[in-house]
Amino acid sequence: MTTLGYAILGLLAQEALSGYDLTQRMKGRVGNFWSAGHSQIYPELSRLEAGGHVTHSVVAQQDRPDKKVYEITTRGLEALKEWVTEPPTPRAPRDELVLKAYCVWLADPEKSARLFREEELRHEDQLARYKKTRKWMEGEHGEEVVRPDSPWFAGYAALRRGIIYERGYAEWCRWVADSIEGKLDSPTKREKKKGKKKSA
Amino acid sequence: MTTLGYAILGLLAQEALSGYDLTQRMKGRVGNFWSAGHSQIYPELSRLEAGGHVTHSVVAQQDRPDKKVYEITTRGLEALKEWVTEPPTPRAPRDELVLKAYCVWLADPEKSARLFREEELRHEDQLARYKKTRKWMEGEHGEEVVRPDSPWFAGYAALRRGIIYERGYAEWCRWVADSIEGKLDSPTKREKKKGKKKSA
DNA sequence: ACCCGCATGTAAGTCGTTACATGATTCT
DNA sequence: AGAATCATGTAACGACTTACATGCGGGT
Numbered sequence: 001m002t003t004l005g006y007a008i009l010g011l012l013a014q015e016a017l018s019g020y021d022l023t024q025r026m027k028g029r030v031g032n033f034w035s036a037g038h039s040q041i042y043p044e045l046s047r048l049e050a051g052g053h054v055t056h057s058v059v060a061q062q063d064r065p066d067k068k069v070y071e072i073t074t075r076g077l078e079a080l081k082e083w084v085t086e087p088p089t090p091r092a093p094r095d096e097l098v099l100k101a102y103c104v105w106l107a108d109p110e111k112s113a114r115l116f117r118e119e120e121l122r123h124e125d126q127l128a129r130y131k132k133t134r135k136w137m138e139g140e141h142g143e144e145v146v147r148p149d150s151p152w153f154a155g156y157a158a159l160r161r162g163i164i165y166e167r168g169y170a171e172w173c174r175w176v177a178d179s180i181e182g183k184l185d186s187p188t189k190r191e192k193k194k195g196k197k198k199s200a
Numbered sequence: 201m202t203t204l205g206y207a208i209l210g211l212l213a214q215e216a217l218s219g220y221d222l223t224q225r226m227k228g229r230v231g232n233f234w235s236a237g238h239s240q241i242y243p244e245l246s247r248l249e250a251g252g253h254v255t256h257s258v259v260a261q262q263d264r265p266d267k268k269v270y271e272i273t274t275r276g277l278e279a280l281k282e283w284v285t286e287p288p289t290p291r292a293p294r295d296e297l298v299l300k301a302y303c304v305w306l307a308d309p310e311k312s313a314r315l316f317r318e319e320e321l322r323h324e325d326q327l328a329r330y331k332k333t334r335k336w337m338e339g340e341h342g343e344e345v346v347r348p349d350s351p352w353f354a355g356y357a358a359l360r361r362g363i364i365y366e367r368g369y370a371e372w373c374r375w376v377a378d379s380i381e382g383k384l385d386s387p388t389k390r391e392k393k394k395g396k397k398k399s400a
Numbered sequence: 401a402c403c404c405g406c407a408t409g410t411a412a413g414t415c416g417t418t419a420c421a422t423g424a425t426t427c428t
Numbered sequence: 429a430g431a432a433t434c435a436t437g438t439a440a441c442g443a444c445t446t447a448c449a450t451g452c453g454g455g456t
Contacts, residue, residue, distance in 0.1 A: 002443075003296055010303040020407050033298040040444065042409055065407045065452055077306070084303045085311035087318065088296040096203055096288040098233040098361045103210040103284045105354040106277070111285035112348075118287065148312075148380045154305040157376050161298050164368040172361050179357070180348045202415075220435050240416065242437055265424045265435045 001079065004044050005053070007034045009080045012054060012072040014151050019045055019068065029155065032162050045070060053079060101176060113180040120173035127166035134159055201279065204244050205253070207234045209280045212254060212272040214351050219245055219268065229355065232362050245270060253279060301376060313380040320373035327366035334359055 011017060011025050022045075023038040025031070036044075048054045053076030056068040072080070097119060104112050137145055137156055144152035178184045211217060211225050222245075223238040225231070236244075248254045253276030256268040272280070297319060304312050337345055337356055344352035378384050 003299065004443085006303075007299055010299065013303065013306060018407075019409090023407095030299075030302065031292055033293065033295045033302075035292040035294075037445070038408080039410080039446080061406095063453065064405090067407060080303060081306050081308075084300050084307040085315050087315060088300065090322070091296070092231055092235040093233065093293065093295075093365070094235075095233045095293075095361070096291070098358050099203065099207055099210065099230075100284050100288065101357045101361065102230065102233075102354050103206075103213065103280060104357065105349050105351045106213060106281050107284040108281075109348055115285050115287060122290070146379070148309055148382075149305050151305045153379070154302050157301045157304065157379070158298050160375065161295070161301065161372050164372050165293070165365075168364040168368040172364050175360065176357050179346070179353070182348075204415085218435075219437090223435095237417070238436075239418080239438080261434090263425065264433085267435060 001051075001053075001083070002044070003034070004036055004040060005048055006080060006083050007036070008041065008044060008048065009053060009072055009076050012070055013077060013080060016069050016071045018059075018070065022070075029158075033158060048076070052076070104176070104180070109180050113177050116173045116177040116180070120170050120177060123166045123170040123173060127163060127170060130159060130163045130166060134163065201251070201253075201283075202244070203234070204236055204240060205248055206280060206283050207236070208241065208244060208248065209253060209272055209276050212270055213277060213280060216269050216271045218259075218270065222270075229358075233358060248276070252276070304376070304380070309380050313377050316373045316377040316380070320370050320377060323366045323370040323373060327363060327370060330359060330363045330366060334363065 007026075007030065008022060011022060011030065017025070019038065019042050022041050023036075026034070026036045026041065045054065045056075049056065049070075052073060054070045054072055056070045058066055059069050060066050100112075100115070134156070137152065137159065141152045141156075144150040145156045147153055175184070207226075207230065208222060211222060211230065217225070219238065219242050222241050223236075226234070226236045226241065245254065245256075249256065249270075252273060254270045254272055256270045258266055259269050260266050300312075300315070334356075337352065337359065341352045341356075344350040345356045347353055375384070
């Protein structure tokens with residue numbers, strides 16, 4: 001089984017969905033840490049069905065095309081439960097911007113400062129969106145959000161990862177941009193002053 | 201040109217290296233945000249040479265097999281400089297552990313708490329290693345580290361991203377594990393108490 | 401008439417991992 | 429003699445992206 005397969009099972013464990021629905025989910029909430037296009041999802045659903053992890057039933061609609069609604073099977077649920085607590089194989093995260101940072105000494109300071117400034121904004125925007133969702137979750141589902149056996153807790157936990165990630169990313173971009181623009185104290189200077197610090 | 205191509209050019213911009221050397225670099229410092237095996241590197245070097253971005257010369261060694269040492273060309277350096285300040289195409293980060301967190305409501309609390317506890321340690325270990333490197337860099341290359349046109353600054357910047365990333369990751373793992381073990385206040389409780397807070 | 405959203409698929413191509421394959425030299 | 433490090437490649441496979449392909453129904 002592939003990770004994508006478990007991602008799909010994880011969604012179907014909460015509710016029955018069509019391939020199209022799954023594609024939408026992969027662009028939204030879940031897509032923030034695992035995304036996939038429909039061209040990957042449809043074949044994967046076939047494989048999952050062949051393995052007995054899901055079943056589908058055709059649902060007719062009057063004002064829209066028919067759809068295949070997929071449900072998770074007992075076997076699928078068992079496989080998913082086992083997978084959840086197994087340690088993931090550690091994979092080095094790939095980040096193109098960090099790679100660019102690694103080469104930034106070659107570049108024009110103005111252009112590179114602008115780049116990191118823009119990225120800072122992008123991640124602060126995403127952070128703001130996440131925070132809004134968190135507020136909403138805490139308001140609408142305050143009780144479920146703290147119960148580890150609730151799907152709301154799980155979604156809340158994933159959301160918190162997003163918040164921490166984006167906060168850290170924005171902070172780093174800001175530091176890089178500030179450094180290029182010469183707005184920060186050097187570590188050696190800091191040691192001598194021991195005053196209030198601007199950087200993390 | 202692929203991102204891997206630029207990663208290689210980025211390394212060659214600092215010093216001439218063989219395919220083998222590049223492979224070692226991709227496991228070490230650079231490998232923390234962009235990794236590749238030798239089976240990817242050798243063909244990519246051929247492509248870079250075909251495109252006129254690098255050249256190689258065979259260097260004979262007495263106590264070891266001969267090697268091909270690659271140098272970046274003017275053309276390669278220009279391409280690299282252009283690439284550095286171009287905004288990267290935003291790609292959703294893929295994280296299997298977050299996906300597992302999203303399904304954690306199905307799992308046995310003891311097992312899942314253990315999983316997140318272990319991951320917390322892994323990331324704290326990595327964080328400690330990064331911090332040690334940072335200390336060393338600040339001590340040995342304190343002057344270069346603050347100059348945006350120095351390769352040391354670039355390496356230092358990449359390192360700082362690693363530190364922020366691992367710190368955030370460990371913090372999140374700790375929060376998830378604590379939550380599963382019921383060690384934390386809920387957001388609703390927090391609102392009523394307004395006392396000292398345990399969570400971020 | 402045309403575009404958009406719903407709905408489902410296939411095909412081609414790229415990127416990356418794992419495995420296969422070879423050969424020199426040094427250390428134990 | 430065998431293992432480890434240095435050194436360079438190819439082949440097979442799997443995962444992911446982008447493009448191709450089709451069809452209905454509703455809105456402008």
